Amino acid sequence: MLKNVAAVVMNGVNPFELGVICEVFGIDRSDEGLPVYDFAVASAEGPVLQTHAGFTLRTEHGLERLEEADLIAVPAAESRGSRDYPPALLDALRRAVDRGARVLSVCSGVFVLGSAGLLDDRRCAVHWRHADELARSFPLADVQPDVLYVDEGSVVTSAGTAAGIDACLHIIRAEHGPQVANKIARRMVVPPHRDGGQAQFVERPVSPARVDSVADVLAWMEHHLDEEQTVEQLASRALMSPRTFARRFQQETGTTPYRWLLRQRVLMAQELLETSDETVDAVAGRVGFGTAAGLRHHFLRTLGTTPNAYRRTFRGPLSAA
Incomplete structure (x- = not known):
């Protein structure tokens, strides 16, 4: 049963994606009979971090907080595939999966999971703008560019921004049933389950033929x-x-x-x-x-x-x- 949740952040973290995780798992809704999680934000790069929006973020927890988590959530951060992620973070994610915990990525947080080797031979989701880059970076991953999220058991990945809400509510639904997920969605004023996938959000492409014959x-x-x-x-x-x-x-x-x-x-x-x-x-x-x-x-x-x-x-x- 899901009881302990940790969001792990690095420099350049996107506040909205982190906020999604905090909103779903970090708020005490026991007054409505909803589950309460032991939730914390852990830093992979020091107690004070710079967010993508320009303000700083301080947390008292380091990577040791991940060792007891049932779910580790990785929000998006800038510099997707162009940086080396902390080896200790990648080791912690691998250990978590090995001991039966789940990991969740929101948007480009999936690049961290890929760097840990957790996308190999697994289907995964990412924002459609990053799908080609993800496939090039991790050729053993089965990138699904048209879906809002993918649940591969121990590894859950979601597409851009608000799709993280869909993935989080999916996890709640799987753990506690649709009634609990629906109540949390109602508190957040979001649909408990969105129809379709991110294919409907992709811009209409202009695809001229490479030669003149057709x-x-x-x-x-x-x-x-x-x-x-x-x-x-x-x-x-x-x-x-x-x-x-x-x-x-x-x-x-x-x-x-x-x-x-x-x-x-x-x-x-x-x-x-x-x-x-x-x-x-x-x-x-x-x-x-x-x-x-x-x-x-x-x-x-x-x-x-x-x-x-x-x-x-x-x-x-x-x-x-």
């Missing part, structure tokens, strides 16, 4: 998302055979025409749901999915959420359903 066709496809598009039709427009066109398309975009088209349709639907008051049916028609059911199907597969839930998140409850 560039014109890509532009045409993007401006005719509401029309039926087959490989044969697209190949004819590119003055190629279907086989040659499919091969060139894969080489230059990294995916198939069908998958590229689906992704562009979902991206355009996201934009319309955010910026217009059109109904979901109307949006589905404009982007080529035909019906609201078709749009919902592809939204769920791509983003892990529904069009209505996505619109509520990004537009609020006053937009059209």
Whole structure:
């Protein structure tokens, strides 16, 4: 049973990510019958630290505090992969996992876990902006760029900033059940469980073809998302055979025409749901999915959420359903 929690910080710690951990595990809510944890903030680099926001932080605990913790949380800090983390901290994290404790990272705190070797052969999450860097830094890690958090038993990793709340509440839910997690979420005025993953927060990419052979066709496809598009039709427009066109398309975009088209349709639907008051049916028609059911199907597969839930998140409850 989870009773003892420690957040371990270094110079450059991000105050919000640390605050998330303190808010979930460090507040006495016994007046509502909620669990109380033996919580402390421990420093890996001296009693006084500089935060990423420019103010200092003082804590009386050092790394010895980690030895008794059931959960060790590592919040994000600046200089993700460009610094050498204290060897004593990495040793303490490895020992914790070996003795059955859990470790949790919030956002780029996952780089500390990677440096300790705790991501090897494990799925892990990080802010989508850092996913490529994490994969390069730790090639044995299975980086999941589209999720809010990943629970691999002894190692829990979360994506950027507020996704740390999701991961912390997930741990509470697993330890004490949904009622406890829901009560804490209500006190924090946050949803107890968010739909979808961080794929829905990724900026719409601009991906021009590396050569000109399919560039014109890509532009045409993007401006005719509401029309039926087959490989044969697209190949004819590119003055190629279907086989040659499919091969060139894969080489230059990294995916198939069908998958590229689906992704562009979902991206355009996201934009319309955010910026217009059109109904979901109307949006589905404009982007080529035909019906609201078709749009919902592809939204769920791509983003892990529904069009209505996505619109509520990004537009609020006053937009059209």
